Amino acid sequence: MRDQDVVIVGVGESAFGRATGRTSLQLHYDAAASALADCGLGFGDVDGLFSCSGTPGLHANQLAEYLGVQPTVVDSTFVGGSGWLTFVEHACLAIRAGRCSVALLVYGAATRTEQGSGLGRTFREQPSGPIQYVAPMGLTTVGAYALAAQRHMAVHATTPEHLAAIAVSARRNALRNPLATLRDPITVDDVLASPMIADPLHVLDCCLVTDGGGAVVLVSKERAADLDTKPVAVLGAGTAIHHDSIVQMHDLAVHRAAEVATSIAMQEAGIGLSDIDVFELYDSFTITALLTLEAIGLCGPGEGGPFAATGALAWDGSHPMNTDGGGLASNHPGMRGVFLLIEAVRQLRGDDIPWKLPQPPELALCVGTSGQLSASGAVVLGKVT
């Protein structure tokens, strides 16, 4: 296994939920303050800032100014929701190279407050470049993922019930999490009876649209020794971009970006998939998680649906996934990657939370998905031994 030289020492969240009334930058502050307090550091200690946003302007500059920090290492790579997994990879490189000592990865978006419940691009602007060939067809974000789901269903024996099982499992996990936005139990029939958004994806196959912010603090193992915190080691990290628009995805039934990013992360960690105890896999839609289960190799091609239907992915199943309720039930402010990390860290530390897993996990795999199954970031985290 890899040397445990870079560790996560702090995690934190802002308030989240339907609408917080906070601005995006305030949510960044709330999350960062919480993560820094979690490890006894302050804003003055931060010399590496890792954050991106879809808001106009120079986000990293705006954020540094707003928070009142002057970082000398900055990364605002904008690949979408998987960006915070990629930031872990980049923060590790910067810390190992001695270029920064306290890396703050932070996200905040007042998505619900600022945009309402509508998902997807609205095409109010004049399209230029590649987007002009697809924008006039009005394909929504949900529609793009629906194309992948339809293809998967046509190529394999995947059914709407299989997809629904992923939503049911996420909701089952959310029942234990008092912070989760949706906490009513649901059944497969409930998912299938919920309004269709883009065939075959129902509203309950889609993630929430909430406000929220999250943050993670990384330091070297040496620095962590001075802090009163339970560190979690970054054992491996990887990134891959495959395309931008779903139209350019080579095989809509294979999440190639997640496959490549996970393979890089697992190889660096020097462990096998059977070593992983808990899975935090991006669930913008049920199909996203299903494709990721197959991409990471937990399920063979076409086996993701039947596997989900066994209940194995719930907190008390053999392969707990999205233990906080995920984007389908807990929160999803637009780009959710940082929350995968926060949840994995809490479970690995054995934090005293109501949704703590009965069997304390030793190793976690987090895999983020961006855009239209476009890019991925994968991170392997482990208890410090």
Added chain:
Amino acid sequence: MTLFPPASAGPAPIADASSEEYWQGAREGRLLAGQCDRCDRRHWYPRAHCPYCYSADVRLEPLGMNGTIYSVTTVRRTPDPNFAPVVPFSVALVELDGVRVLGFLDGDATVGASVHAEFVILDDRALPVFRPAP
């Protein structure tokens, strides 16, 4: 079941060298794709270079109008004001002559079905629309 066509094609694109020829071809009833003269592969949407062999030796070539549905969905809710009044409508990714093209689907057809490409004129733009082959 689809209502067709949508009310509007949305804001007009900002044309570039590749796209001007593409949209002009569409208005003339030709569905164009990039054709590489070095590796002989086609690509859609058109680019100023070949995304497979990276050669700049590319031109636009018309595709055959008969294809097969690679995937398809019916959009029933959208935040897009241009499309909200006309939901539900169907969008298909169709394989024609080795490339995949996104267009409207007018009618009912599933993955693997044979379709024929035509154009619908919206806001002075000719957009691909696929109809089930008879």
